[in-house]
Amino acid sequence: MVIKLIIGLGNPDAEYENTRHNLGFLFIESLASDHGSDLILDKKIGARVAKSKMILGGKNYSVIFARPESYVNTSGPIIVKLKTVYKARPEDIIIVHDDLDIPFGSVKLSFDKNSGGHRGVESIMKAIKTKKFFRIRLGTANSTLKKAYNQSENAKDALIKNFVLAKLTPKEKGELKKLFKDAKDLLSSSGTQLAR
DSSP: OOEEEEEEOOOOSGGGTTBGGGHHHHHHHHHHHHTTOOOEEETTTTEEEEEEEEEETTEEEEEEEEEESSOGGGOHHHHHHHHHHTTOOGGGEEEEEEEEEEETTOEEEEESOOOTTOHHHHHHHHHHTOOOSEEEEEEEEOHHHHHHTTSOHHHHHHHHHHHHTSBOOHHHHHHHHHHHHHHHHHHHOTTSSOOO
C-alpha cells in the first residue's frame, strides 16, 4: 500500500516559534489537527508523527504527517529515516517549507525542481540523492526582503537570515488561515500530479 509522507520543515527550539522559517511546522500542525491527529514524538526517527487518511490529488491515501525535530538546514537525515521506516518512494514525499521567492500569502506546488537556495531542501536532496519529490512552497517574501537584495553579499546574507528567523507580524499571522487553506486545497485537488 502506498503511504504518502507530508513533512513540514522548521526549527524545534521555543525561540523559533511563529517565525517565518517555521511555516512548515505551523502548516503540518494545522493539517494534523484538521484530521484529528496528534503529532507524537518518535525518538527512533527524531520526528513528531501522526497517521491519518487524506485525499491527495483527488485520490484517498494513508498519510503520515511529520515534523522533524531537527533544524531546517539539517533536515535530510531525518527525511531518510522517515522514507525508510514508511517504505516511501521519493515521489511519495511532500515537503512543506517557507519560500523567499514567493510573495507572502501565495503557495506553489513543485516537483523535481532545484532547491532555489533553500538549505533545508538542499539537505534533503543531498540525503535522499534525488530532487524527484514534491514541495509545497509557502511564500514569505515582502517589501522588507526586497531591500536585502540591493545590499552587499555579506549584508544580504545577514538580512535574509534575520528575515526568516523573525517572528510573523500580526498582519502575516492574520493571513495564515487563508494561506494554509490554499495549500490544503492544492494538496487535495485532482488537478495536481500528487496521485502517483
